Amino acid sequence: MKVGDILRKKTARVATVRMNETVAIAAQLMRANDISALVVKDVVRTEGNTAVGMFTERDVVRAIAANGAAGANLKVSQLISVQQLVSCSSNDTLEHARHLMNRNQIRHLPVIDNYSLIGVVSISDISTAFDEAARAEARPVPA
Numbered sequence: 001m002k003v004g005d006i007l008r009k010k011t012a013r014v015a016t017v018r019m020n021e022t023v024a025i026a027a028q029l030m031r032a033n034d035i036s037a038l039v040v041k042d043v044v045r046t047e048g049n050t051a052v053g054m055f056t057e058r059d060v061v062r063a064i065a066a067n068g069a070a071g072a073n074l075k076v077s078q079l080i081s082v083q084q085l086v087s088c089s090s091n092d093t094l095e096h097a098r099h100l101m102n103r104n105q106i107r108h109l110p111v112i113d114n115y116s117l118i119g120v121v122s123i124s125d126i127s128t129a130f131d132e133a134a135r136a137e138a139r140p141v142p143a
Contacts, residue, residue, distance in 0.1 A: 003097050003111055004090030006129055007119040014119055016041050017055055019077035023063045026055050026076055037108040039117060040080055051087065051110045051117045053080035087112045090119075094126050101126075 017026045017038040026038055040053040059079045063071035087110045088097045097109055101123050111119040 001094050001129055001133060002090065003088055003092045003094065003121055006094070006121050006125050007090060007111060010119060010125070012119075014039055014117060016051075016117075017076055018042075019052065019075065019080075021076050022072065023060055023074050023076065023079070024072040027060050027072070030057065030060075037120065037122070039110050039120060040076055050115065051085060051112065053085055054106070054108055054110065055080055056108065085110070088121075089113050094129055097121060098123070098126050 015029060015033045015035055015038050017029055017040055019040055019042055029038055030036060037054055037056040039051045040055050041050065042052045055076050059076075060071075063074050063079055065071075067074065086100055086104045086106060088100060090111055090113050101107060101109060107123045109121050110117055111121060
């Protein structure tokens with residue numbers, strides 16, 4: 001199974017946040033969309049679908065734990081490392097995506113095809129796909 005198979009079952013909309021937004025804005029976006037991660041886009045260099053990082057609930061917790069309430073006013077750019085964006089393509093296998101997540105200790109992976117952001121897969125998406133495949137395999141074949 002490929003990453004693109006998961007994306008076809010998900011909504012096409014990808015929740016994003018600009019690097020110059022605050023932690024508070026990012027947290028509100030995650031809450032409003034009932035998600036735990038946002039793709040970060042660089043407002044200075046591009047207006048397209050180019051991802052430069054991921055911002056997660058873990059980042060919110062780190063900001064508040066380290067800075068108290070003032071952490072909510074930090075910029076997203078202060079908490080992500082744009083040099084370390086880990087991504088995959090829609091043609092990658094789920095095994096490869098899971099390997100990237102495990103190796104990098106992340107739970108969300110932006111999917112980039114031809115330099116354009118087309119979606120995000122989570123470890124939960126991958127786990128669900130493996131579970132569904134296992135159930136389908138276990139079903140008896142009608143005689």
